[in-house]
Amino acid sequence: MSFDRNELDAFWAEWLQANRDAQNAGDWGPMADLYAEDATYGWSYGPDEHFMAVGREEIRALALGQEMLGFDGWDYPYQSAVIDDRTGQVVGFWRQRARFVDNDGVRYEVPGLGCSWFQYAGNREWAWQRDIFDAESAKDTVVRIIKDGKMSPTLEARINMTLAGEVQAHYPLASIPTPLWPVEEVAP
Numbered sequence: 045m046s047f048d049r050n051e052l053d054a055f056w057a058e059w060l061q062a063n064r065d066a067q068n069a070g071d072w073g074p075m076a077d078l079y080a081e082d083a084t085y086g087w088s089y090g091p092d093e094h095f096m097a098v099g100r101e102e103i104r105a106l107a108l109g110q111e112m113l114g115f116d117g118w119d120y121p122y123q124s125a126v127i128d129d130r131t132g133q134v135v136g137f138w139r140q141r142a143r144f145v146d147n148d149g150v151r152y153e154v155p156g157l158g159c160s161w162f163q164y165a166g167n168r169e170w171a172w173q174r175d176i177f178d179a180e181s182a183k184d185t186v187v188r189i190i191k192d193g194k195m196s197p198t199l200e201a202r203i204n205m206t207l208a209g210e211v212q213a214h215y216p217l218a219s220i221p222t223p224l225w226p227v228e229e230v231a232p
């Protein structure tokens with residue numbers, strides 16, 4: 045099966061604009077409309093802690109809601125993308141950076157690469173998304189923000205949710221509700 049390259053390019057441009065709109069609004073929830081009803085979206089926080097949202101509304105509430113709580117005032121610009129119209133897969137590389145500055149006047153940024161791997165479902169929707177980022181570097185950046193006295197009320201709320209064990213859709217690998225690897229292994 046292959047996908048129309050013009051359709052994929054147009055959808056990718058729509059996705060990028062939705063991402064910019066979400067950053068400007070500080071609300072990523074509307075981006076859920078670009079996922080199929082039964083889409084999945086996940087990533088790893090560590091060797092045995094994985095996040096996985098199953099279905100468009102769980103993606104809206106948890107991946108783009110709960111997990112983004114405290115990151116209003118941040119942007120995630122895509123730097124580059126690779127689009128494969130043969131498989132309908134897209135890999136986009138992004139940065140994680142705050143729109144506010146540290147005590148030296150430098151924008152906070154999570155060092156390292158961020159990446160999203162998508163499967164196009166057709167009909168202007170993603171079938172699945174998997175994110176890859178350095179969770180330890182992200183944690184260190186948040187700790188620096190806290191130490192610098194720059195924590196927002198929403199970030200404090202998110203941290204309190206985590207400490208109280210109130211976050212949803214965090215799983216040990218053995219309990220993840222859908223495969224972390226959503227495609228079959230490519231034969232050598």
